[in-house]
Amino acid sequence: MDYHNPVLLKETVDGLAIKPDGVYVDVTFGGGGHSREILKRLGADGKLFAFDQDKDALENAIDDPRFTLINENFRFAKRFLRFYGAAQVDGILGDFGVSSHQFDVAERGFSTRFDAKLDMRMNQGDKLSAYHVVNEYAEEDLSRVLLQYGELRSAPKLARTLVSVRKDQPVETTEDLKQALQSYLPKGREHKLLAQIYQAIRIEVNQELEVL
Ligand SMILES: C[S@@+](CC[C@H](N)C(=O)[O-])C[C@H]1O[C@@H](n2cnc3c(N)ncnc32)[C@H](O)[C@@H]1O
Incomplete structure (x- = not known):
């Protein structure tokens, strides 16, 4: 069974107007659908940080040197991003609510x-x-x-x-x-x-x- 099938995937990520060398944050990683789409549009120097407070989401972690998954509530995002040297970011994506996995x-x-x-x-x-x-x-x-x-x-x-x-x-x-x-x-x-x-x-x- 799919972990989560993201809605309006392309449209939402289009809204970020991704710069290939930019730094982005997906605060609701879930099954990683949005994160994967962001990574497709980033160049080799781009970075993506993702948050999910549900430890089940860790099974979807993406093996990519540009990607960091943080298993924490995004309310602490500022602190974690500072820790990772990313105090300034170019865009943040949030797909709030419950994942299909959590429902299922x-x-x-x-x-x-x-x-x-x-x-x-x-x-x-x-x-x-x-x-x-x-x-x-x-x-x-x-x-x-x-x-x-x-x-x-x-x-x-x-x-x-x-x-x-x-x-x-x-x-x-x-x-x-x-x-x-x-x-x-x-x-x-x-x-x-x-x-x-x-x-x-x-x-x-x-x-x-x-x-x-
Ligand atoms: C609707 S799903 C996101 C699906 C995701 N966009 C995808 O493509 O699979 C929402 C996810 O955000 C997580 N979440 C919700 N509120 C959060 C919070 N305050 N901090 C961290 N994660 C949160 C949930 O655990 C859930 O996995």
């Missing part, structure tokens, strides 16, 4: 298709997981997350329900989460609502807006 590996907990432990961490070493958000966040915080990142008008009710369910026993798995919120998942729109709930929790777990 059931135990990562990103997909509504599988039953898995509540996880959703892009960096498997992070402390904050979906379990923590769903089971330990105060009701107001849970409601804020669902409203802001999932655009769910029913956020206060969803948060109240989760807090009430978890009093009896923790919401451990994606199936538990679905069961807990079943009465808010109308037939036919079940998947859409669940996807919004997952999106909200995932954005919070990975602090996706804070790092930008």
Whole structure:
């Protein structure tokens, strides 16, 4: 199975107007589709630095002397680039969100298709997981997350329900989460609502807006 099939690959890289001897950064390496396209357009003196916080992405590392893959959150990019002597760069590419690989590996907990432990961490070493958000966040915080990142008008009710369910026993798995919120998942729109709930929790777990 492909790790990730990048969308608008050529168009996005065209936007960088690559100079053959330039220094570029791909802050969301994933399967490396964008990085490979950048390398094709760089000359022998060009450089590409790529970041991905998911250690699974390391399996896609590109064997090329012009390329460096850094297994870190791009929020620390400045520090790492300085370390590599690349304080000045000519362009940065970001393809934000989750990779197909992250969606397709059931135990990562990103997909509504599988039953898995509540996880959703892009960096498997992070402390904050979906379990923590769903089971330990105060009701107001849970409601804020669902409203802001999932655009769910029913956020206060969803948060109240989760807090009430978890009093009896923790919401451990994606199936538990679905069961807990079943009465808010109308037939036919079940998947859409669940996807919004997952999106909200995932954005919070990975602090996706804070790092930008
Ligand atoms: C949509 S995929 C990128 C796919 C990539 N452009 C390709 O061609 O395969 C997003 C990737 O960025 C990574 N990512 C997201 N936020 C990150 C962050 N703050 N720091 C480092 N990596 C991040 C994810 O782990 C994921 O692998």
